[in-house]
Amino acid sequence: NGDPRALTTGVLGDAARGAVPARPLEDRSLSAYVHAFAAMVSGPDLAHHTVLFGDDPDAEFSALAQGRMPDDPTLYICAQDRGVGPVTGPERFEIIMNGAPTDTHRPNDEEIARCQTLVFGRLARFGLRFSPTPGPGTLTTPARFNGLFPASQGSLYGQSPHGLTAGLKRPTARTALTGLYLCGGGAHPGAGVPMATLSARHAAEAICTDLAFTLTSPGTDTRGGISTGSATTAPAPCPSSGS
DSSP states (O other): OOOTHHHHTTTTOGGGTTSSOSGGGGSBOOEEEEEEEEEEEESSOOOSEEEEOOSOHHHHHHHHHTTOOOSSOOEEEEETTTTSSOOOSSEEEEEEEEEOOOSOSSOOHHHHHHHHHHHHHHHHHTTOEEESOOOGGGEEOHHHHHHHSTTSTTOTTSBOOOSTTGGGGSOOSBOSSTTOBOOSTTSTTOSSHHHHHHHHHHHHHHHHHHHHHHOOOOOOOOOSOOOOOOTTTSOOOOGGGTO
16 A cells, blocks of 8 residues: 555565566646645635636646646645535645655755745635644645655556556556555556556455455365265155155
8 A cells, every 4th residue: 555656666575576567657737836734714605615717727737747836826725624514713725735756755944934824825826825834844745755655756546647548557557576466546447546546446356255265164075975866866855744
């Protein structure tokens, strides 16, 4: 239950390198800069899910393709306490900005400061302000995701989901290594809680099926037995008995 690229890059040992095909795994999905915090908020009323689009999506994704932080990003805001009852006091928020995959394991202070300024400056343009202002400790960067999930390059969705058949190219539950099964967002059918849950179901079914075919009981002699008559020697039923 991790990024399958950890297998092909040898993180889990040389014996596991050939467990899944390496080529599709090298085309990585996006990473993200994620703020998670609790605060009071003022400004426009937020729904549970709110998306603030950048002015030029082509410029945003061009920057990401070049491994750079976009200057005019799209921001996703999850106001986690909205729609579940009255909101009193600080609310829980998650703010996600797309990021490029990276091999770096530690974010630098300049990157963190720029992200803070970019995200909360853009939110202020929409009239959204948070108190207290979330600090750098609330931010998880692509480099941090890469450190948390070895060999992932910080990609949140495993290999790239681009293309009509991309989902079919994801590793399945069974691998070429006997006894090794995959589940999670990096395996088929894809990322996201519902998909990862379905992936776990596929893995569980594969394990149960394989165990049913491989587990055998040693042959034993049965002492005694049950005597049953044959079709030719058994007594005929008595008509008066009704049997």
